[in-house]
Amino acid sequence: MRSRTIIMPILLIILFWVLQILIFRNFAFFNMAFCYIYIGFILMLPYEIPHMLTMVIAMAFGFTIDVFYDTIGMHMAASVFIAYIRPYVINVLTPRGGYDATMEISIQSLGFQWFASYAAVLIFIHHTLLFAIEAWGLNVFFQAIGKIVLSSIFTFGVFTLLQFLLFSRKR
Amino acid sequence: MHRLFHFLYQYKAFLFFLILEAICVWLIIRNNSYQSASYFNTSNYVVGEILETSNNVTEYFNLKDVNTQLAGENARLKRLLTKEYQKKDFIISNKSEFLKANQYNYIPAKVVNNSTSRFTNYITIDKGSLDGIKPGMGVIAQDGIVGKVKSCTENFSTIISLLHEKWSVSAKISDGEIDGIVKWQGMDPAIADLQYVGRHHHFKIGDSVVTSGYNTLFPPGALIGRIQDFKIDQGKPFYKINVKLATDFTTLKYVYVIENYLKAEKDSLENQSNYSSDE
Incomplete structure (x- = not known):
């Protein structure tokens, strides 16, 4: 279990970073829908990692994304925020009977319904924060709302697809 | 005192979160302040190299379009050149006129990173201070203007696109x-x-x-x-x-950075006479 909590995040970092910077950075549908798949990394971090360390990891990871978007601080702020509220969201979503001790955040161990609501809530909060910071003080409020909704749907779709493609194991 | 420490300990995650967010906000504000040279952006060496490699892969798919664009521009420049030759009366009489005629130098550069769909868009090019580019220079493409250099390192520069809410x-x-x-x-x-x-x-x-x-x-x-x-x-x-x-802007591949030899002179004159140049 111990080595798993160290190796898995490293593999996840590489995977999501490559996906975000080399692939999804070049996509924007209708100039409205963006895919910020990189937060999938923060969503999938093992639950055993201490809360404060999660925030530091999220901040560092947000930084590596920010330098490529020329938006220093924005992705960092949004990532730190979802890293902070993640345990509370997991608490609120506790299924009947509670979690197992060796809980792993994935569709396999927690079911599609749980996972979808978990991802949807955090992705929506992250995107709201991100576009709100970006549009700060500008007269683009309504466009920002469109971007938030469409991008959330896009990211959520890609993230769910990724779960089924890469992280599903035959039992 | 004991209760204070207890309180701090109890809310340590929240306080830690506030500190991290404060750092982020400070970075955002510092980065957005107009014309501040910031270090952590796409003109950074490591970031620039990765973007260039990534761009090298994708640029093959655009070769046809780029060729057409460059051929079109060649033709336009040839036409201009002929026109210029035909002007017999183009005589330069003194040093000032000569300087004005040669006031602008164009540095060609390749776009390695570009965004058009955010509220604040930036472009990264593969030329930097070693090629004579300085923050504050104008940037044009073959069809029209593009933006203004925000910051540059030795080999890369970041440009504020015309597609920027604050420019x-x-x-x-x-x-x-x-x-x-x-x-x-x-x-x-x-x-x-x-x-x-x-x-x-x-x-x-x-x-x-x-x-x-x-x-x-x-x-x-x-x-x-x-x-x-x-x-x-x-x-x-x-x-x-x-x-x-x-x-x-969505298909921008090559741009020209404009070096204005008389910029410093004009700016200092306007500063002396308390004009603010409108950009």
Whole structure:
């Protein structure tokens, strides 16, 4: 279990970073829908990692994304925020009977319904924060709302697809 | 005292979270302050190298378009050259005129990173201070203006795109010598506003909008776009004019950075006389 909590995040970092910077950075549908798949990394971090360390990891990871978007601080702020509220969201979503001790955040161990609501809530909060910071003080409020909704749907779709493609194991 | 420590311990995650967010906000504000040279952006060496490698992979898919664009520009330049040769009376009489004729130098550069769909868009190019690029220079492409250099390292530069909510450029409608300011609206990468054109002016759809000579970034008369439509509300002093931008930002591949040899002279003169140059 111990080595798993160290190796898995490293593999996840590489995977999501490559996906975000080399692939999804070049996509924007209708100039409205963006895919910020990189937060999938923060969503999938093992639950055993201490809360404060999660925030530091999220901040560092947000930084590596920010330098490529020329938006220093924005992705960092949004990532730190979802890293902070993640345990509370997991608490609120506790299924009947509670979690197992060796809980792993994935569709396999927690079911599609749980996972979808978990991802949807955090992705929506992250995107709201991100576009709100970006549009700060500008007269683009309504466009920002469109971007938030469409991008959330896009990211959520890609993230769910990724779960089924890469992280599903035959039992 | 004990209770204070207990309190701090109890809320340590929240306090830690506040500290991290404060750092983020500080970074955002510092980065957004106009013209501040920031280190952590796409003109950083490591970031630039990765972007260039990534771009090297994708550029093969665009080779055909790029070829067409470059051939088109070659033809245009050839035409200009012939015209210039045919002007027999182009005689330079003194040093000042010679300097003005050769005032602008163009440094070609390749776009390695570009965004058009955010509210604040930036472009990264593969030339930097080693090639003579300095923050504050203007950037144009073959069809029209592109933006202004924000910061540069030895081998890369970051450009504030014209598609940036907080940037604007002084312009005029070329036929009537009507002054205004071109500013992006924040949504459509092909359309910008021409602001502050008073209601007493006359112009028509299709008139070209070019840079005025009031700033030192661009040579006067560089094309920005053409008037697509305009309207004026009852009681408003200014027209609302939509300009179709000449540069297609979504397919931008090569740009030219403009070096203005007389920029320092003009700026210092204007500073002396307390003008603020309008950019």
